[in-house]
Amino acid sequence: MKDKSEEILSVDNLKLYYPESAGLFKSSNTIKAVDDVSFKLINGETLGIVGESGSGKSSICRLILSLVVKTSGKISWFGNDLDGYTKKEMKDFRKKVQIIFQDPYGSLDPRMTIGSIIKEPLDIFNGQLSKQEKEEKIFQLMNDVGLSNDLFNRYPHELSGGQCQRVGIARALINEPSVLICDEPVSALDLSIQAQILDLLNDLKSKYNLTLIFVSHDLSVIKAICDKVLVLKHGIIIENRNTDDLFNNPKDDYTKKLISSVPSPIPLAK
């Protein structure tokens, strides 16, 4: 077991600005998608990021993974600045930090079978394994995420949204990462499937010893799964606290509004 309080990922003064393409007679503006964001990720915790649409939640995820190029700021992995990483070190980092995306179906290559989608990361990072070992691993993982083995040779369009998201989780976990970023993994799914996927993530978290970053616009989801929460608005962190703390005693008006907007399970009971 690793040290529980170890800080594995830290983000300092992260900024992402887009130049707004100006109209013919307008002067150009910059859009601040992420503005001066700092936080730390402690080993084993689940960090929630919440905010309305366009508040920069997904941008932060992509910045951490270097899927988009940051404007300025520092992202450190075990205290080492990612900017100084060589290609090889970066590859290793990508193996350790995985993401599952919001759109379960669109995120899978429609021309690949489920088996080969899950297998692909193994080929790059664990090429030394034999074909049989790889298949064993894939079947094991498909079991873990609740996919039946006969889906191995099927294509994404033959699966339901919930199954696609399970494939997304399986391919993210195949190389046993230490951090899993979940970028609104359940927002495209219906409520009962949402609950199943959330349960699954919770189970996998303890089984694979994962640290989670969980992005959502739905506070009830955040409440169910997260230890700590960042509340974002227009790219700025306005609250960074423990979940219970936040729900019992919201400080900012925006947070209060977000919490009060959560639909109650029994609509007229309010």
Added chain:
Amino acid sequence: MIKFITKRLIIAIPTLLIIIAFGFIMMRVAPGGPFTNERALPPEIERNIQEAYNLNKPIYEQFFIYIKNLSVGDFGPSFKYKDFTVKELIISGLPVSATLGLSSIFISLILGSFLGIIAAIRKNTYFDYSIMGISLIGICVPSFVMAPILSLFFGLYLGLLPTSGWNGGNIFNLILPITALSLPQIAVISRMMRSSTIEVLNSNFIRTAKSKGLKSSYIIRKHVIRASILPIIEYLAPASAGLMTGSIIVEQIFGLPGIGRYFVVGALQRDYTLVSGVMILYASLLIILILITDILRAYLDPRVKI
């Protein structure tokens, strides 16, 4: 799969029949005939010739005789090239046209897709702009303009390549016609490839591939090309049609003894059987190509069921 292919081949028969009938009528409707000359023939001789080629019978009867002969593989005698049957003429021209057509389609596919992909990866750089600019010229300038310019420049001014002729299939004689034939197709294909590659590069599953940690060259090879080549595959059949019509002109300009030349000469001289024969050949080639395209598409995209 086999069911699909047989079904398509069976449908091809009425399609071909309609094309044959259409061509047959069109040729007969055109003024003049194969034996019309500036000086009128003596009536007896004209009657004898017409009788020999069944031209004195009513049109529908001529049509049925032609179809009946076709069903046993007899394309009839050429009206103008005496002592030759249409089949012999086609067989003598086919190697030339096939060499020209196949190498052109191959070169345009490879070069066009390659340029398109590079332009897409380096979107909005000078490389991209220059490729797309040149390809615009390629689309706008028809091959009957490009061919004489190429011939003039490389053949006459620079003296690097022969201006025309077949010369037994010598590679140097082939360079200019193939270039003239491929350039418009390369231009179209590279533009199509560029836009489809850009679209695929922006799609969600490519983002997934990046987050898996795959190298970008690997992503391009394994994920992007398989998706972005689809529109090109679908364009393959119209491209081949374009190449066939293009080859008729290019063969004329470069004096190549291919089928295209017979087609033009046959049409001008009202050589009914020769024109019909070449038409049947072109139509069947296209039908087969469209079939191949559909099979390829189903192979590349599992969502397409055949």
